Amino acid sequence: AQKVTQAQTEISVVEKEDVTLDCVYETRDTTYYLFWYKQPPSGELVFLIRRNSFDEQNEISGRYSWNFQKSTSSFNFTITASQVVDSAVYFCALSEADNFGNEKLTFGTGTRLTIIP
Amino acid sequence: DADVTQTPRNRITKTGKRIMLECSQTKGHDRMYWYRQDPGLGLRLIYYSFDVKDINKGEISDGYSVSRQAQAKFSLSLESAIPNQTALYFCATSAPGDRADNEQFFGPGTRLTVL
Numbered sequence A: 001a002q003k004v005t006q007a008q009t010e011i012s013v014v015e016k017e018d019v020t021l022d023c024v025y026e027t028r029d030t031t032y033y034l035f036w037y038k039q040p041p042s043g044e045l046v047f048l049i050r051r052n053s054f055d056e057q058n059e060i061s062g063r064y065s066w067n068f069q070k071s072t073s074s075f076n077f078t079i080t081a082s083q084v085v086d087s088a089v090y091f092c093a094l095s096e097a098d099n100f101g102n103e104k105l106t107f108g109t110g111t112r113l114t115i116i117p
Numbered sequence B: 001d002a003d004v005t006q007t008p009r010n011r012i013t014k015t016g017k018r019i020m021l022e023c024s025q026t027k028g029h030d031r032m033y034w035y036r037q038d039p040g041l042g043l044r045l046i047y048y049s050f051d052v053k054d055i056n057k058g059e060i061s062d063g064y065s066v067s068r069q070a071q072a073k074f075s076l077s078l079e080s081a082i083p084n085q086t087a088l089y090f091c092a093t094s095a096p097g098d099r100a101d102n103e104q105f106f107g108p109g110t111r112l113t114v115l
Helices: none
Strands: A003-005 A010-014 A019-021 A024-026 A033-039 A046-052 A059-061 A064-069 A074-079 A088-097 A103-107 A111-116 B004-007 B010-013 B019-025 B031-038 B042-051 B054-057 B065-070 B073-078 B087-094 B110-114
Touching (some): A046 A059, A103 B031, A103 B042, B019 B087, B019 B110, B073 B087
Parallel strands (some): A010 A111, B010 B110
Antiparallel strands (some): A033 A088, A059 A064, A088 A103, B019 B073, B031 B087, B065 B073
16 A cells, blocks of 8 residues: 655744755555645645656755655655745645556645744 | 635534535546545545546545535535544545646635534
8 A cells, every 4th residue: 555654743944944854655556646735824735746756857946846766765845945934734645546547645644844933 | 716616614513413515626627536634644535536427435434425416516424423523624626637637636625623
């Protein structure tokens, strides 16, 4: 069965510091997708990134960057020069097919990030 | 206007009451999902539907039922609510097709409290 582990339950950093959120996954599939979602205090879920298992190239989007390493089954998320608006719960998720070929998304338990002004 | 809407946004009810949470989408997606979120547990899948005639149980379906009234509507029912069903409930949709299209789009959530 697929599994996503976000070992960091809560992280606090001072504004402008860099912070990395860890995500480790388990899957038997060779084809799968990994996601990061942000949940701000208002509660909605905001899609941040999707990465397929065949693309190990790191991605950068502004202050956000993602490091995907199949060798360690990790998909870590780094925020550079953090801002108070980055305070949120961040979820890592894994998508793979079940026994009937249907896509299922499994979420990690989330990391609560607090940026201290 | 939001692509995925949920009603109600907040609901307080009593143990034993029947509750229905509704989800509507204007994205034209075939696939719809219901999740619940509990502190420290992330999101867990309750039910999902890949088209109007397809209903599947998720990880934690006990105590819940669903109805896919139309492509755009997917309702979640608690036949007899109990306090441990107090949670934040999310509806989501996704397009079918190859795996490149399996991003899920989430509604704003329904906060349900069972007293």
